[in-house]
Amino acid sequence: MSIKEYISNKFQSFGIQVSEADLLDISFSANVILDDDISFDNLENVIVAFVQYVPFLMSRPSSVSESGFSMSWDKDALLSFYNAMCKRYGLKNELDANSPKIRFL
Numbered sequence: 435m436s437i438k439e440y441i442s443n444k445f446q447s448f449g450i451q452v453s454e455a456d457l458l459d460i461s462f463s464a465n466v467i468l469d470d471d472i473s474f475d476n477l478e479n480v481i482v483a484f485v486q487y488v489p490f491l492m493s494r495p496s497s498v499s500e501s502g503f504s505m506s507w508d509k510d511a512l513l514s515f516y517n518a519m520c521k522r523y524g525l526k527n528e529l530d531a532n533s534p535k536i537r538f539l
Contacts (some may be wrong), residue, residue, distance in 0.1 A: 488512060
């Protein structure tokens, strides 16, 4: 399975279709080539880049409907996955609402 297929399938499991631009952003962040095969050697880099891309997706609408066609994705499931992966890989949780905030007056 290629890295491109792996990333696309991971997002599809949450009901999310990613664009070629999204895939390129993730591959650049992981320092991998999309057409390469996913392997034990590059898996962690790909997963970390995937997780770091989640905050960008959270700003997208979770459902779209037009002319009788509708599409939606599970924002809560993706957020739960994101939280777990941030903990697992020691990543800063950019979406943590309980984190301390600094306010400049």
